[in-house]
Amino acid sequence: MSRGGGGLRTRVRTARGRSAQSTRWLERQLNDPYVKRAKAEGYRSRAAYKLIELDERFGILKGAKRVVDLGIAPGGWTQVVRRQAPKAAVVGIDLLPVDPIEGVTIFQMDFLDDRAPERLSEAMGGAPDLVLSDMAANTVGHPQTDALRTMALVEAAHQFAIEVLEPGGTFVAKVFAGGADSSLVAEMKRNFATVKHAKPPASRKGSSEWYVVAQGFKGRT
Known part of the structure; x- marks a missing residue:
């Protein structure tokens, strides 16, 4: 040492x-103090504290009844949801296998699969009030390409959110390089009462990741 x-x-x-x-x-x-804390408090990943800190700032888990976790692996975010909103129904999806979490329905499949949105909606049994996305594309080492690939996931997650959320619902997604694309932000502002970017303290300083928090879904017209 x-x-x-x-x-x-x-x-x-x-x-x-x-x-x-x-x-x-x-x-x-x-x-990493967050890694040590996660082990001590039983979370599967340090990423759990990103959601905890976003919730402290925006109150996104308050009163949550139905939650969809896109990119659930390894399960840290869903663990936070289960602790903060124990009565909420939670459905998650990821390409990677995820160890079971009590009370959570988990699909191992590609979210971009045409069948994924329907399966998630069926498992939810009703309109969710919160859609979380911690998805990021596998990097290829070319910053512009990596950013475009991840932004495509954010756009797909946003489209899913506005198709399934109940009025007043919240959408949270990981973005990179300072935030979501301006055209996507404009689209979010048409669909949500407030749209803000945040970098929680648990997000490493050297990382380019940010989160976009869209609250107050206006409903489908």
């Missing part, structure tokens, strides 16, 4: 077969 400005810091030596990049990632994980 070495002593940094904030106290003891764990250093990881580059092992045979481990790249310098993976060593840096491991060192960051070992020294």
